Amino acid sequence: MNQPSLPSLLGVFAHPDDESLLAGGVLAQHRAAGARTGVVTATWAPDSRRAPELAAALAVLGAGPPRLLGYGDARNPESAPGESRLVDAPLDEAIGRLVTHIRDFRPEIVVTHDVVGQLTGHPDHVRTHQITLLAAEAAGLEHLSPEAGTPWQPSALYAATHSEAGVGRLRTLLKRVGKSVLTVPNAYVTTTVDVSPWAGVKWSAILAHQGEVARERPLPGILARLPEAERNEIISTESFTRLAPGPVASDPYRLLA
Secondary structure (H helix, E strand, O other): OOOOOOOOEEEEEOOOOHHHHHHHHHHHHHHHOOOOEEEEEEEOOOOOOOHHHHHHHHHHHOOOOOEEEEEEEOOEHHHOOOOOEHHHOOHHHHHHHHHHHHHHHOOOEEEEOOOOOOEOOOHHHHHHHHHHHHHHHHOOOOOOOHHHOOOOOOOEEEEEEOEOOOOOOHHHHHHHOOOOOEOEOHHHOOEEEEOHHHHHHHHHHHHOOHHHHOOOOOHHHHHHOOOHHHHHHHHOEEEEEEEOOOOOOOOOOOOOO
16 A cells, blocks of 8 residues: 655644635645645534534535534634634643544644734734644643643644745735734745645635635635635745744754763
């Protein structure tokens, strides 16, 4: 049996549609190569209006069923009535929930938000970044969250990001609807992927989030109103920063004599 040429990939994102917008191309790319792919979504409840759209998007990407942490969106009380907002949830609790998914899925690579909160600085994006960094390391340590399953250490952690040079037309489009645009220095980007072969799949996954496509301010709605060529130019490149969970093979600095 042939082994997949790309590693297994687990995306961890704050909201339904983040997975398609930020990493839909690499998720489709890895799945096309035969790799296992999955997505954990930190907010919105399984019985919320956005859950079926998330399931439809993941089906398009071949990323399996939704994996929901079940917390509330910081800006939408209907997202998970009766549950804590992600930004208010106890840190250890949120880490433990994510560790369970990492140990269950056993990904070689984990992808999440960047440290600035993905262009708009949404607090859920920032919190998801923080939780994922901690959970990716905790997942490999047997004394942390022992109830969450057999330890598993992902080999690599990537943050989806937008550099100052790479943000392109998104800057104008987001500012036009009154949104902030937070980028990172160009040197912060370690990996840029041309996902144009999978742009059609990525766009179909974005369209599955119909509620956001129908609105004017969310990015799916903004993209839906663009000419196809302009939209494809925006969605055909995905940028990431390589992070390193767990210990590295050697340390070039001697901290102790």
